[in-house]
Amino acid sequence: MAPFFRLNGISFAYDRSRPVLNDASFHLAPGEKVALTGPNGAGKTTLFHLMVGLLKPSTGTIEAFGVQRQMEKDFKEVRARAGILFQDSDDQLFCPTVAEDVAFGPLNLGKRPAEARAIVTETLGMLGLNGFEDRITHKLSGGQKRLVALATVLAMRPDVLLLDEPTNALDEATEARLTDILLGLPQAMVVISHDKAFLDRIATRRVRLDHGRLTDES
Amino acid sequence: MSGLHPHNGEANLLGDDCACHASLHATLERSGLISRLDPRTRILSAGTFALLVVSLNHLPTLGMAVALAVVAAILARLELRPTLRHMLALDGFMVLALVMLPFTVPGDTLISVYGLDASRQGLAQALAILFKANAVVLMVLALVGSMDTVALGQALGRLGTPEKLVHLYLFTVRYLDVLHREYRRLRTAMKARAFTMRSDRHTWRSVGYLFGMLMVHSVERSERIVAAMRCRGFDGSFPSMDEPTRFQRPDGLFALASLAGMVILMTIETL
Numbered sequence: 001m002a003p004f005f006r007l008n009g010i011s012f013a014y015d016r017s018r019p020v021l022n023d024a025s026f027h028l029a030p031g032e033k034v035a036l037t038g039p040n041g042a043g044k045t046t047l048f049h050l051m052v053g054l055l056k057p058s059t060g061t062i063e064a065f066g067v068q069r070q071m072e073k074d075f076k077e078v079r080a081r082a083g084i085l086f087q088d089s090d091d092q093l094f095c096p097t098v099a100e101d102v103a104f105g106p107l108n109l110g111k112r113p114a115e116a117r118a119i120v121t122e123t124l125g126m127l128g129l130n131g132f133e134d135r136i137t138h139k140l141s142g143g144q145k146r147l148v149a150l151a152t153v154l155a156m157r158p159d160v161l162l163l164d165e166p167t168n169a170l171d172e173a174t175e176a177r178l179t180d181i182l183l184g185l186p187q188a189m190v191v192i193s194h195d196k197a198f199l200d201r202i203a204t205r206r207v208r209l210d211h212g213r214l215t216d217e218s
Numbered sequence: 219m220s221g222l223h224p225h226n227g228e229a230n231l232l233g234d235d236c237a238c239h240a241s242l243h244a245t246l247e248r249s250g251l252i253s254r255l256d257p258r259t260r261i262l263s264a265g266t267f268a269l270l271v272v273s274l275n276h277l278p279t280l281g282m283a284v285a286l287a288v289v290a291a292i293l294a295r296l297e298l299r300p301t302l303r304h305m306l307a308l309d310g311f312m313v314l315a316l317v318m319l320p321f322t323v324p325g326d327t328l329i330s331v332y333g334l335d336a337s338r339q340g341l342a343q344a345l346a347i348l349f350k351a352n353a354v355v356l357m358v359l360a361l362v363g364s365m366d367t368v369a370l371g372q373a374l375g376r377l378g379t380p381e382k383l384v385h386l387y388l389f390t391v392r393y394l395d396v397l398h399r400e401y402r403r404l405r406t407a408m409k410a411r412a413f414t415m416r417s418d419r420h421t422w423r424s425v426g427y428l429f430g431m432l433m434v435h436s437v438e439r440s441e442r443i444v445a446a447m448r449c450r451g452f453d454g455s456f457p458s459m460d461e462p463t464r465f466q467r468p469d470g471l472f473a474l475a476s477l478a479g480m481v482i483l484m485t486i487e488t489l
Binding site: 100117 | 367368388389391392393395396439442443445446447448449450451452453456457458459460461
C-alpha cells in the first residue's frame with residue numbers, strides 16, 4: 001500500500017534569514033504511529049501545517065494519499081482525510097455547543113443534518129463523552145476540551161491523525177484516558193510530544209526535527 | 219437547564235471546572251410563559267414596544283407602559299435583585315440630566331431652591347424620560363435578556379440581520395471569556411512583578427503594552443481558529459444541524475396580547 005504522506009526536499013521559512021525547514025523529507029505509511037520530537041520552535045507544528053496545505057513550502061514536493069498536492073483545492077481532500085488536533089483546544093472549539101462543533105466538519109463534507117447528528121452521537125460515545133452534546137464548549141474543563149477537540153477531528157473519519165502535543169497540560173487521569181483512546185484508534189498518526197513515557201507507549205517509530213532537518217532516530 | 223450535567227460522575231473524572239466560567243451564560247433560559255415563545259416573537263415584541271414607548275408623551279400612558287413591562291418581567295420570572303441592579307445602573311447614568319431638567323426648562327414655578335426655580339413642565343419632562351427609559355429597559359430584559367445568547371444570535375439571523383453581524387456576535391460570545399482569561403493572565407503577571415496602577419508615564423506605557431499585547435494575541439488566535447476551521451473543510455458558510463424553531467400557538471396568543479396592550483396605550487395617549 002502506498003504511503004499516506006511522502007514529503008521530499010521541503011524548505012520553508014516565515015522569515016528568509018531564518019529557515020524553519022531546510023530540505024526536510026518525511027513519509028508516513030498506513031498503521032504507523034510516528035513520534036515527532038525536537039526542541040521548541042524547531043518547526044514541528046509548521047510541518048503539520050505544510051502537510052495539510054495551510055502553509056506552502058518554498059521548495060519540495062508533497063504527496064498525500066498517492067497524489068501530488070500543490071494548489072489550495074488539492075489540499076481540500078487532504079484536510080478531510082488528515083485531521084490535526086491543535087495544541088490549544090480553544091482554537092479548535094468555536095461553536096457554542098459540543099454537538100454543533102463535532103457536526104461542523106461532517107456538515108462541511110456535505111453530510112445531511114440527520115447523518116451529522118448520528119456521527120456526533122457515535123463519535124462522542126466512542127470517546128466516553130455520552131451526554132456532552134448540549135454542553136457549552138467554553139465552559140468545559142481543559143481535559144474535556146481536549147477530548148471534545150479530538151471528537152471534532154474523528155468526526156471527519158480521517159485516515160491520518162496529526163496530534164500536536166495531545167497530552168500537554170492534562171492531569172494524570174485524563175492523560176491516561178487519552179493515551180488509551182489513542183492506542184485503540186486504527187488511524188496512522190504523527191504525534192508531537194515532549195512526554196517520553198507517553199511516546200514510549202504509543203510510538204512505533206521516532207523522527208527528530210532539528211535545524212530544519214528530519215532524522216530517523218531508530 | 220438540568221440537561222447540562224447529565225453524567226456527573228463522568229464530568230468529575232475529567233476535572234469539571236464549569237462553575238468558574240458561568241458568568242457569561244448567567245442568563246440561561248428560565249421556566250415560565252415567556253421562555254416557551256419563539257425567540258423571534260420576543261425580539262419583535264420588545265422592538266415594537268420600545269418604538270411605541272419612545273413616541274408616547276403623556277405621563278399616565280407612560281406609567282401604564284411601565285406597568286406592562288413589570289407584568290412581562292413577572293411572566294419571564296426575572297430575579298428581583300439582578301434586575302433592580304440593572305435598572306439602577308441605567309437610572310444612575312441619567313440622574314444628573316433628570317435633576318437638571320426642572321431647573322433648565324422654562325415654565326410655571328413649582329419650587330424654588332436657593333433662588334433657582336424648578337418648573338412643572340421640566341419636572342414632567344424628567345419623569346417622562348425616566349418612565350420611558352425604565353419601561354423599555356425592563357421590557358427588553360424580560361423578553362430578550364432572559365434568552366440564551368446563542369438563541370438570540372440565531373433568531374436575529376432569521377429576522378434578516380446580515381449573516382456577518384450574527385457570526386461576529388456569536389464569535390464574540392464564544393471568545394469573550396477566552397480573551398478575558400488572557401487579559402487576567404497578563405494582569406496577574408504584571409502584578410507578580412509588583413506593578414500597581416499609578417498616574418505616571420510608566421503606568422500608561424505598561425497599560426498600553428498590556429492592551430497592545432492583548433490585540434496581538436487576539437489576532438494570532440483568530441488566525442489559528444481560521445486554520446482549525448479550514449482543516450475541517452470550512453469554506454465560508456456555516457451549515458446548521460438544528461431544525462429551525464417555528465411560530466406556534468403561544469406565539470400567536472402572545473402577539474395578540476401585546477398588540478392589544480399597545481393599542482390600548484395608543485388609544486389612551488390620543489384621548
